Amino acid sequence: MSHLTLPEADPAPGAPLLRRLRAETATLLKLAWPMMIAQASRMGLNVIDTVMVGQASTQELAYLGMGRALNWVAIISGIGLMAGISVFAARAVGAGDPRRCGDIMRQGLLYALALGAALTALILLLARPVLQLAGLAPDLVDGGVAFSAAISLGYIPTLVGSAAYFFLQGIGRPKPGMIITTSALPLNVFLNWVFIYGNLGAPALGATGAALATALAVTLTTLVELGYLRWMPDAERYGVLDRGWRRAWREGRALRRFGFAPGLATMLDLLGLNTLAVWAGRFGAAVAAGFQILLSLHLIVLIIGISLATAASVRVGNAYGAQQWREIGLRCWLASALSVLTMALLVAVLYPNLSLAIRPFNPDAATAAAAIAQLRAFTPFMLFDGVAFVLMLSLRSAGDEVVASVLQIVGYLGVALAAATVLVVGFGMGGVGLALAFGIGMLFTALAMAWRFRIVAARLAARAKAGP
Structure with missing residues (x-):
């Protein structure tokens, strides 16, 4: 099997630009x-849950939204803390040291296990007081807490499976992860059918049933993914079978330290987004459910942007490990251009067809009206989200993860919440104001990341001119 990330597979840095x-x-x-199909499958679990719970009732969809607001912060923050796995593996491959990847894999899996256990304990302790503090109605608090307790059963397998997948991405082998991740979709649909609607003798659990189904589906696919790592082709070449589990935690300090800034930024980023989602709950179940539909459609469109961003981060990591400094800028800007082009095409298709796009999510007329109003304000901003991710992940791979994380916090938390305060409190724009605020934070982040990457790329190009 060819390995796309090996330096010898690339044209020489001095080759003609068009060829490169x-x-x-x-x-x-x-x-x-x-990666796109794998991301679609991972996000598809959330979309499937939204659609199937929405068919049960608008109230259950609101419960899902309140519980998901907390759990996205927890689980995606944990994933952000593991950002070093794919970056360090890609750098090792670029440096011509693939065996080092096995050490990175062991460090990442142990870290994922510890993070999963810690986050499970936190969500069980804090779900109710946090939702109560948000000022939600008692039934929304109870529904969100029940969802949180069920979904937390899948925290450890979700993070362990993500660590394994990041390792495979870093060594340039995303296809096995794609196949395994995709297999969770039909399993999740079946388990949702059982637990949401109460089939095959199970109780009808609504949103809580969707959480339980997702936790079970992710657990089973993670076990398959770990089995693949054990018996993967070239396991010996990548050091997968080497010993070293006892020293992996001690030697994984650099990997954990690398992920601190991205993890904190991701947590605060999602805190901002889910503050908007909880804020939507204050305008009633229809607006809250409509905002969840907006988030689901946003995730569907963003799949291509995130996939290109992840591929770009691997390629930038390869160049960083090989000390091919000029290639870092070329690879990131090319991925940015591809992202803008593809996102523009997707937005052009989606915007005139919003009524059709939201139809599968919920049959309620009030929810549909709220979702369409929010999406009309938000959809044009989707153009910028993909390129923001390309630049953000490339900055991390290029060793600028701290500044990239600061810009992520400022944009998705600070700017978005400031805009929401002005639009909702100052102008009384309700759910539409929340959607606009999300988009404004997204636009700021893309522009700020482009500014920063331009500085970093110029600095690395100067290093290449200076020589060793």
Whole structure:
């Protein structure tokens, strides 16, 4: 099997620019398409839950939204803390030291296990007081807490499976993770059918049933993913079978330290987003459910942007490990251009068809009206989200993870919440104001990341001119 990330597979840095662009485009797309399907499958679990719970009732969909607001912060923050796994593995491959990847894998899996246990304890302790503090109605608090307790059963397998998947991404082998992740979708649909609606003798649990189904589906697919790592082709070459579990935690300090800034930024980013989601709950179940539909459609469109961003981060990590400083800028800007082009096409298709796009989520007329109003304000901003992720992940791979994280916090938390305060409190725009605020934070983040990457790329190009 060929390995796309090996330096010898690339044209020499001094090759003609057109040849390098063609080769890099092909490599990015070969990496990105399985990542896209895997991301679609991961996000598809959330979309499936939203659709199937929405068919049960608008009230259950609101419960899901309140519980998910907390749990997205927890689980995606944990994933952000593990950002070093794919970056460090890609750098090791770029440096011509693939065996080092096995040590990175062990460090990442142990870290994921510890994070999963800690986050499970936190969500069980804090779900109720946090939702009560948000000023929600008692039934929304109870529904959100029940959802949180059920979904937390899947925290450890979700993070362990993510660590395994990040390792496979870092070594340029995303296809097995794609296949395994995709297999969770039909399993989740079946388990949702059982637990949401109360089939095969199970109680009808609504949103809580969706959480339980997702936790079970993720647990089973994670076990398969760990089995693949054990018996993967070239396991010996990548050091997967080496011993070293006892020293992995001690030697994983650099990996954990790398992930601190991205993890904190992701947590605060999602805190801002889910503050908007909880804020939507104050305008009633229809607005809250409509905001959840907005988030689901946003995730569907963002799949391509995140996939290109992840592929770009692997390629930038390869160049960083190989000390090919000029290639870092070329690879990131090319991925940024591809992201803008594809997101523009998707937005152009989605915007005139919003009524059709929301139809599967919920049959309630008030929810549909709220969702369409919010999406009309928000959809044009989707153009900028993909490129923001490309630049953000490339900055991390280029060793600038702290500044990238600061800009992420400022944009998705500070700017978004400030805009929401002005639009909702000052102008009384309700759910539409929340949607606009989310988009404004997104636009700011993309522009700030582009400004920062331009500085970093110029600095690295100067290092290349200076020589060793």
